Amino acid sequence: MQPTLNPEPATGHDLVLADKWSIKLYRYNRGDIVLLRSPEDPNMMLIKRLLALEGDWVTIPGSLELAKIPKGHCWVEGDNPEFSADSRSRFGPVPIALIEGRVRYILWPPSRVGRVASHVPAGRLLVKNDDALTDSSHFGAF
Numbered sequence: 001m002q003p004t005l006n007p008e009p010a011t012g013h014d015l016v017l018a019d020k021w022s023i024k025l026y027r028y029n030r031g032d033i034v035l036l037r038s039p040e041d042p043n044m045m046l047i048k049r050l051l052a053l054e055g056d057w058v059t060i061p062g063s064l065e066l067a068k069i070p071k072g073h074c075w076v077e078g079d080n081p082e083f084s085a086d087s088r089s090r091f092g093p094v095p096i097a098l099i100e101g102r103v104r105y106i107l108w109p110p111s112r113v114g115r116v117a118s119h120v121p122a123g124r125l126l127v128k129n130d131d132a133l134t135d136s137s138h139f140g141a142f
Contacts, residue, residue: 015108018101035101048076
């Protein structure tokens with residue numbers, strides 16, 4: 001999740017606080033950083049940004065393709081696209097049930113203590129599930 005987490009790997013790793021109750025209560029949003037089980041290895045935990053929820057449309061980087069997120073799934077991405085195994089590069093939509101927590105705070109190192117910002121990177125989420133996909137102006141960016 002560099003550069004959001006561990007911006008300087010030579011100085012060590014960020015220790016974060018993950019809120020597991022938010023997930024159980026369905027309180028998560030596009031742009032949140034989440035803790036999830038790897039779709040490839042259930043023993044491995046990943047930290048990724050939650051980009052899209054079921055019914056949303058996302059652009060596929062490097063192509064003109066769009067992906068609609070199926071029911072019960074979400075789209076997760078790391079903040080460093082060149083070095084991230086995520087929905088965009090490897091997994092595609094992942095089951096939302098794999099999400100185990102929402103990363104809320106950086107606890108260590110002391111110089112980085114604070115709340116973790118939630119945001120959706122510009123140009124990645126094309127249409128939210130509550131938007132109508134009938135207007136061709138949504139495709140003007142291509």
